[in-house]
Amino acid sequence: MxxxxxxxxxxxxxxxxxxxxxxxxxxxxxxxxxxxxxxxxxxxxxxxxxxxxxxxxxxxxxSGMSAGSATWAEKTTIGGYGEHHFNHFEDKDDQVDAHRFVMFMSHQFSDNIRLFSEVELEHGLTVDTDDGSGPGEVELEQAYIEWDYTAGHSVQIGQFLIPVGIINETHEPDTFYGTERNLVEKNIVPATWWETGLLFNGEIQPGLAYSLGIHSGLSTDDGGKIRDGRQKSAKATAEDLAYTGRLKYTAIAGLELAATIQLQKNITQGDVESADALLTELHAIYNTGPFTVRALWANWDIDGEGFEANGRDEQSGWYVEPSYKVSEKLGLFARYSEYNNNAGEASSVDNEIWEYGLNYWINPRVVLKADYSDYVTENNGSADNDAFNLGVGWSF
Amino acid sequence: MNKLILTFILLLISTTALAQKGQFMPLDTFKKAYFSADTQWQTMWVDQSLRAEIEKILQHPFNGLRIRYWQQEQRSGWVFEEVGKELPITAGVVIENDTIEKLVVLEYRESRGGEVRYPFFTDQFDQASIVSDAVDYRMDKDIDGITGATLSVRALKRVALLALFCHQQIMSNE
CATH class of the missing domain: 1.20.5 (Single alpha-helices involved in coiled-coils or other helix-helix interfaces)
Structure with a gap:
C-alpha cells in the first residue's frame, strides 16, 4: 500500500x-x-x-456608372398631361373629345439656367382649312429660358403663362375638380393665357412671392370679348405691351392669397385710339384636413367707346368652390360661378352656373371625374349647355 | 409707366434676397444639430422584400442598393432625395422613438413650390408616426398642402413616410 x-x-x-x-x-x-x-x-x-x-x-x-459630368439625358426631363371628356348634353348632341394632350420638355443648361417648354394638341385633330375652322389646334403653350440671375430672384425670358388666377399656371387635370375647367377663369381671365416677354419672379419675405412681367398683350376687336383677344404669340401684334404684377402669400400652411393686376395701354393694339385695359384678379384657397375652399374674383375695366357701347367696358366674374376629400382617393365638390362679358350694360344678365360632382384618383396622378353642370341663366337661346360630364385625366 | 416698372424691379432686387431654391442647410450642419460629432454613417442594405415595401411607399421604382443613416440609441437620421415635379428635393428627417422629431428641406431645386422648405409647412410633420395596414402605409396626421406646390408636398410626405418605415426596420433588427 x-x-x-x-x-x-x-x-x-x-x-x-x-x-x-x-x-x-x-x-x-x-x-x-x-x-x-x-x-x-x-x-x-x-x-x-x-x-x-x-x-x-x-x-x-x-449613379448608373456615369463617369464625369451628368449626361444630356440626366439634364433633360419630359412630362405631360392629358384629358378625355364625354359630355352628355341635355339639349344638343353628346360629345366625346380628346380635349388635351400635352408634352413637357425641359433641359438644365447649368445650375442657374434652364429651358421649359410645353406643346399641346387640343381636341385631337388639326385640319388645315382656309378659314382655320378645324376641330383642334397644335399650340406652343410655353417655351422660355429661366435664369436665376441672383440669389432669390429669377427671370423667365420667352413665352410663359401669365401669373394670374388659380388654374392658369397649374392646370393638370389631377389638380382641379370638374371635367371642364371653370368658366370664370376661361372667359374672364382668360385661361389658359400665355404671352411672350420677361417675367421676374422671387420672394420678398418667407411665403410672400412676387411676379412682375413685361410682355406682349391682348388684341381684341373694338368692343370684343377678352378671350378672343389672345394672340397666342403667333405673329402677334406687339404695338402695345402689357405689364403684369402679382403678389402671392402662402406663409400659412394650407392658405394661399393672391392678387394680380395687369395694365395694357391699348387692348386693340392701336385699332382704335383709346382702349386702356386694367385687369384685377383676387383669389383665396384654404385647405385644412379634408376640406378645401377656392374662391376667385376677376374684373376687366376697359376704356373705349366701342367697349362702352356694348357693355364690354366691364367684363367680370367670380366663383366659389368648396370640396371635401372623403378619402385619399375620393373627393366631392360643388362650384357656383357667375360671369358676364357685357357687365357694363345694365340690362345684361350674368351667366350663373352650378357644378357638382366627384374626382376619383386611381393613382395620385390619374383621375376619373364625373360631374353635372347646370346653367341657371342661359343666354344662348334654345341651346342649353346643361350636361352630365365624364372625364379621365393624368399627368406625369 | 416704364420708369415705374423699372423702379419697382430695382426695389425688388435690392430687397434682402430669399432663395426660392438652392441649398438651405449643409448636410454636416443638419447632422451636428441632431447627432454627436462621432456618429458615423451606417448602412441598411436593401434586399428584395425591403425594396418592395420601399417602392410601395414611394409609388415608383427604387434603384438604390442601400440606405445610409445615422443612429444614436432610439434616434435615427435619414437623408433622401425625392423628385417633386422635375428635380430632386433633398430632405433630412430625424426620427426619435418612432415619431418624426424634425423634417428639414436641405436643398430645393424646382422653380416653383419652394415654400415647402419653411417651418410653417415642415412643422406639420413633427410627431407624425407611421400607420400601416394590409394595403399601404400612411402617416397618422394630415398635412395641409400648398397650392402650386402639390407635387413637392407629396414628395415630402413620401420622404417622411419612408424615414419612419426605415426607422422601424432598424429598430426591429436590434
Missing amino acids: FKPVILATVVAASFSAQAADAQPTNSELLELLKQQQAEIEVLKEQITEADTKINATADAVE
Whole structure:
C-alpha cells in the first residue's frame, strides 16, 4: 500500500514539472498578444477597405456608372398631361373629345439656367382649312429660358403663362375638380393665357412671392370679348405691351392669397385710339384636413367707346368652390360661378352656373371625374349647355 | 409707366434676397444639430422584400442598393432625395422613438413650390408616426398642402413616410 502511493506521487510530480516547463513565459504571452493585435489591426483595415470598396461599388451602380459630368439625358426631363371628356348634353348632341394632350420638355443648361417648354394638341385633330375652322389646334403653350440671375430672384425670358388666377399656371387635370375647367377663369381671365416677354419672379419675405412681367398683350376687336383677344404669340401684334404684377402669400400652411393686376395701354393694339385695359384678379384657397375652399374674383375695366357701347367696358366674374376629400382617393365638390362679358350694360344678365360632382384618383396622378353642370341663366337661346360630364385625366 | 416698372424691379432686387431654391442647410450642419460629432454613417442594405415595401411607399421604382443613416440609441437620421415635379428635393428627417422629431428641406431645386422648405409647412410633420395596414402605409396626421406646390408636398410626405418605415426596420433588427 505505501509503495504505490509513493510511486503515484513521484509520477505526478514528474508530470507537473513537465507541464510547468510547457507554460509560456509572460514575455512570450506579451509577444503573442502583440502578434494577435497586429493581426486584428490588419483584419480591421481589410474590413474597412472591403467596406469602402462595397460602398464605392454601390455608389457607382446607383449613379448608373456615369463617369464625369451628368449626361444630356440626366439634364433633360419630359412630362405631360392629358384629358378625355364625354359630355352628355341635355339639349344638343353628346360629345366625346380628346380635349388635351400635352408634352413637357425641359433641359438644365447649368445650375442657374434652364429651358421649359410645353406643346399641346387640343381636341385631337388639326385640319388645315382656309378659314382655320378645324376641330383642334397644335399650340406652343410655353417655351422660355429661366435664369436665376441672383440669389432669390429669377427671370423667365420667352413665352410663359401669365401669373394670374388659380388654374392658369397649374392646370393638370389631377389638380382641379370638374371635367371642364371653370368658366370664370376661361372667359374672364382668360385661361389658359400665355404671352411672350420677361417675367421676374422671387420672394420678398418667407411665403410672400412676387411676379412682375413685361410682355406682349391682348388684341381684341373694338368692343370684343377678352378671350378672343389672345394672340397666342403667333405673329402677334406687339404695338402695345402689357405689364403684369402679382403678389402671392402662402406663409400659412394650407392658405394661399393672391392678387394680380395687369395694365395694357391699348387692348386693340392701336385699332382704335383709346382702349386702356386694367385687369384685377383676387383669389383665396384654404385647405385644412379634408376640406378645401377656392374662391376667385376677376374684373376687366376697359376704356373705349366701342367697349362702352356694348357693355364690354366691364367684363367680370367670380366663383366659389368648396370640396371635401372623403378619402385619399375620393373627393366631392360643388362650384357656383357667375360671369358676364357685357357687365357694363345694365340690362345684361350674368351667366350663373352650378357644378357638382366627384374626382376619383386611381393613382395620385390619374383621375376619373364625373360631374353635372347646370346653367341657371342661359343666354344662348334654345341651346342649353346643361350636361352630365365624364372625364379621365393624368399627368406625369 | 416704364420708369415705374423699372423702379419697382430695382426695389425688388435690392430687397434682402430669399432663395426660392438652392441649398438651405449643409448636410454636416443638419447632422451636428441632431447627432454627436462621432456618429458615423451606417448602412441598411436593401434586399428584395425591403425594396418592395420601399417602392410601395414611394409609388415608383427604387434603384438604390442601400440606405445610409445615422443612429444614436432610439434616434435615427435619414437623408433622401425625392423628385417633386422635375428635380430632386433633398430632405433630412430625424426620427426619435418612432415619431418624426424634425423634417428639414436641405436643398430645393424646382422653380416653383419652394415654400415647402419653411417651418410653417415642415412643422406639420413633427410627431407624425407611421400607420400601416394590409394595403399601404400612411402617416397618422394630415398635412395641409400648398397650392402650386402639390407635387413637392407629396414628395415630402413620401420622404417622411419612408424615414419612419426605415426607422422601424432598424429598430426591429436590434
